[in-house]
Amino acid sequence: MSGETSSSTRISKRFADLRASGELGIVAYITAGDPSLDATLQFVLALAEAGADVIELGVPFSDPLADGPTIQRASERALKSGTTLVGVLDLVRSIHQSSPPANEVPLILFSYYNPILQMGLEKFASAAASVGADGVLATDLTPEESVDYRRILTAQHLDTIFLGAPTSTDERLAKIAACSSGFLYLISRTGVTGAKDALPDDLPSLLRRARAVTHLPIAVGFGISLPGHVSLLGGLADAAVIGSALVSEIEKASSIAAAASALAAKIRPLKEAARHGLSRREVAP
Amino acid sequence: MSSILQSATTAPGRFGPYGGRYVPETLMVPLFELERAYEEAKSDPKFQAQLQDLLKNFAGRPTPLQFASRLTEKLGGLRIYLKREDLLHTGAHKINNAIGQGLLAKKMGKPRIVAETGAGQHGVASATVAAHLGLDCVVYMGTEDMARQALNVSRMRMLGAQVVGVDSGSRTLKDAINEAMRDWVTNVRSTHYLLGSVLGAHPYPTMVRDFQSVIGREAREQILAAEKRLPTHLFACVGGGSNAIGLFHQFLRDAEVKMIGIEAGGRGGQLGEHAARLAAHQGFTGARPGVLQGTYTYVLQNEDGQIAATHSISAGLDYPAIGPEHAWLADQHRAEYSAVSDQAALDAARLLSRTEGIIPALESAHAIAGLIERIPKMSKADLVILNLSGRGDKDMDTYSRLL
Numbered sequence: 001m002s003g004e005t006s007s008s009t010r011i012s013k014r015f016a017d018l019r020a021s022g023e024l025g026i027v028a029y030i031t032a033g034d035p036s037l038d039a040t041l042q043f044v045l046a047l048a049e050a051g052a053d054v055i056e057l058g059v060p061f062s063d064p065l066a067d068g069p070t071i072q073r074a075s076e077r078a079l080k081s082g083t084t085l086v087g088v089l090d091l092v093r094s095i096h097q098s099s100p101p102a103n104e105v106p107l108i109l110f111s112y113y114n115p116i117l118q119m120g121l122e123k124f125a126s127a128a129a130s131v132g133a134d135g136v137l138a139t140d141l142t143p144e145e146s147v148d149y150r151r152i153l154t155a156q157h158l159d160t161i162f163l164g165a166p167t168s169t170d171e172r173l174a175k176i177a178a179c180s181s182g183f184l185y186l187i188s189r190t191g192v193t194g195a196k197d198a199l200p201d202d203l204p205s206l207l208r209r210a211r212a213v214t215h216l217p218i219a220v221g222f223g224i225s226l227p228g229h230v231s232l233l234g235g236l237a238d239a240a241v242i243g244s245a246l247v248s249e250i251e252k253a254s255s256i257a258a259a260a261s262a263l264a265a266k267i268r269p270l271k272e273a274a275r276h277g278l279s280r281r282e283v284a285p
Numbered sequence: 286m287s288s289i290l291q292s293a294t295t296a297p298g299r300f301g302p303y304g305g306r307y308v309p310e311t312l313m314v315p316l317f318e319l320e321r322a323y324e325e326a327k328s329d330p331k332f333q334a335q336l337q338d339l340l341k342n343f344a345g346r347p348t349p350l351q352f353a354s355r356l357t358e359k360l361g362g363l364r365i366y367l368k369r370e371d372l373l374h375t376g377a378h379k380i381n382n383a384i385g386q387g388l389l390a391k392k393m394g395k396p397r398i399v400a401e402t403g404a405g406q407h408g409v410a411s412a413t414v415a416a417h418l419g420l421d422c423v424v425y426m427g428t429e430d431m432a433r434q435a436l437n438v439s440r441m442r443m444l445g446a447q448v449v450g451v452d453s454g455s456r457t458l459k460d461a462i463n464e465a466m467r468d469w470v471t472n473v474r475s476t477h478y479l480l481g482s483v484l485g486a487h488p489y490p491t492m493v494r495d496f497q498s499v500i501g502r503e504a505r506e507q508i509l510a511a512e513k514r515l516p517t518h519l520f521a522c523v524g525g526g527s528n529a530i531g532l533f534h535q536f537l538r539d540a541e542v543k544m545i546g547i548e549a550g551g552r553g554g555q556l557g558e559h560a561a562r563l564a565a566h567q568g569f570t571g572a573r574p575g576v577l578q579g580t581y582t583y584v585l586q587n588e589d590g591q592i593a594a595t596h597s598i599s600a601g602l603d604y605p606a607i608g609p610e611h612a613w614l615a616d617q618h619r620a621e622y623s624a625v626s627d628q629a630a631l632d633a634a635r636l637l638s639r640t641e642g643i644i645p646a647l648e649s650a651h652a653i654a655g656l657i658e659r660i661p662k663m664s665k666a667d668l669v670i671l672n673l674s675g676r677g678d679k680d681m682d683t684y685s686r687l688l
Contacts, residue, residue, distance in 0.1 A: 061590075061591065062454065062591040062592040063454070063459065063460075063463055063577065063578070064463075065462075065463040065466045065467060065578065066309040066467075066470065068467070072453060076453075079591060084589040085589060085590070086589075112576075113307055113576045114575045114576045114577065114584075114586070114590040114592075115589060115590035115591070116590075117575060117576060117590065118573070118575060118586070118588070118589065118590030119590070139309055140307045140308055140309055140576065140579075141307060142306065142307075142308070142310055142313055144306060144313075145305055145306060145307055162310070163309065163310040163311075164310060165309070165310040165311035165313075165314075166311070167310075167311050167312075167313070167314045167315060167473060167474075168310060168311075168313070168314060169314060172310075172313065172314065176310065187309075187310065187311060190311050190470060190471055190472070190473050190474065191311075191467075191470060191471035192467045192470060192471060
C-alpha cells in the first residue's frame, strides 16, 4: 500500500479536512490564460469564493491530444493571448499574494510534458515551488518515464499527481499510486476530457480497485459536470474534478465579470451536492 | 556499427535517449498488449505466412530495383538504382506496414482501425487493408491536406473508409495524429491505431521499422546480384521516416554505406517555413529534442515548448517531428540529414518524369533533389540506391499547375 507516509502539503491537509468532515471535495480546472492571465486570476478568486477546494490551472499546449474540443479551444485562446508556462507561474504567485480563501486553495499545475521539459525539470521545479504551486500533473507522463521528474519535483516538496485509467490493471494502479502524492486522479472513462450526461457504469468497480491498492485520496475526473454526478460520487471518491463544464462557461460568457459569476454559479450547486445527500456517506476506509 | 544496433535495444523502445512512451495512462495497457501481440507475431509461423502471402500476392512484392540509366547519364555517370516502392499496390511503401498492422489488429481481435494520413498514401493503404481483411476503418486527415490530395480522399471513400476532416491547428498531419489518438483513447477496447510512420510511443517506431525493413532486405540482395558490391550511398525522403528507415536498416552494419535522409526545406530556414528537423547545419531553425505525440525526439518548436507550424509542398513530409531512431542515427553520425526546397523537389520530379518515365510522389521527389544537390561532392565510382517511395498520381494537381 502506498500513500501511508504522512505528508504536510497543503493538498494533503485539504483532503484530510474534507475526509474529517465527510465531505466530497470539488476540484476546479480552468485553462490558464483563457482568455487572459488577468482574467484567470479573477476566475480563481471567484471559484475559491464559491467553494472550490482545489484548483487546477491548465498550462496551454499547442497539441492537447488528451483533451476534447472544449479544452482544445481554451488552449488555443490561451496561446493566442500569449500565455506561456512562465506566465502561468507568475499567475500562481499572484494568487498566493491574494487574500483568503483564494490564497488558501491548493494549486495544481496541469500540463503536457513538453513545456515543462523545455523549461528544464530543475528550473521548473524550483520556480513552481517558489511561486507557491502545490502539485503538478503531466497528462502524457506515466510512472515509467518519470523517474527524474519525480525525484526533482519531490525534492522541491511539490506533490506529483498521476492519472489512473479504466484500462489500468490493478498492478498498474498500485504503481501509479506509489508514484503519486497528494491524491490519485482517476479518469472516469476511456476518452478525452469533456462533459457527459452520465457517469460510466464501471466507475464504482474502478474506484474499488483503486481503493484496494492505496490510502491516497482519490479524485475522479473526465465527464463530470452536474450536481447529480457529484452526489453519486459521494461515498465512493474523495473529490470530483470539474473541467470542461467550467471552461465552457468562460467560453459562453460575454465579459470577464460575467464569466466569473457564471463560474461561481456553476460551482455552488456542485459544492451543495458535495455537502449533502448521498455525499454524506462515510468515505472508506 | 554494432554499438548502434545494441544501444537500440538497451531499453525497450529507446534509441539512445530518444523514443519512449509518453502517452495518457489510458493508452499504456493497450500499448503493452500491442507490444506483446507484435512480439508473438514475430515468431508465429501462421502470422508470418499470412504476411508474406499478402506482401507478395496482394501488394506485389518484391519490388524491382531498377537501374536508372538515363538519370545516371544525366547526372554525370555515377550509377543510380531506384527501389521501386511506387509500383506497389496503392502506390507507395505505406502498404508494407498497413498489411502488417492490419493482420495484428485481426490477431488482437480488434474489429476497427483508425489511421492518420498526410499525403493520403497511408490512409489509402489502411483503407485498402481494412477492406481486404474486413475491418472498419476511420481515417483522420487535415482539411488542408484533403484539399491538396483530393484524389486519395476519393480512393479511401471508394474503399469504404470514413474520412474525417481535421480542422484544428495547422490542419495537416500533426493535427490528424492528435485526432486519431483522441479516437483511439476513446474506443481503445475495440480499436487498433494503425500509425503510419516510425513515430509515436513504443512499440510503434520499432514495429513500423520492422514491417518496412523488407525494402532494405530486398534492395541489399538485389544490388549485390546486379553490381556484386554494396552501394556507397542510400537516399530516401524523411517525413516521419518510415521509408527511409525501411531502406537504411538492413545496411546499418555496413559502415561503408552512407545513408542520407532528405527533409522538406519548404520555403526557407525560418521556423514555420520548413519541416527540417535535422538540418540545422543548413540554417533550418527551431528543432530541439522534446516530446510530441508519444515520443522523445527532435521537434520543431518555439522557446516555450509549443509545437511550431511547418510548411512543405509535400503533405507527407509536412510534420514537426522525426522518428526517434533517425534522431539517434543523426546524433551518432551514422546517417546524414539535409533538406531541399519545395522548388528543388518540383524540379526533380520533372527531371525524373522526363528522363526515366516515372512520375514520382512529391515526397520521393525530395530524395531525388537531395541526390542532385549532392552530386558535386560524389565520385563517378559511387553507387546509389534511391528509395522511390511513392508515385505521383496524387500530386497531379500540384504538378499540372507548373506545366
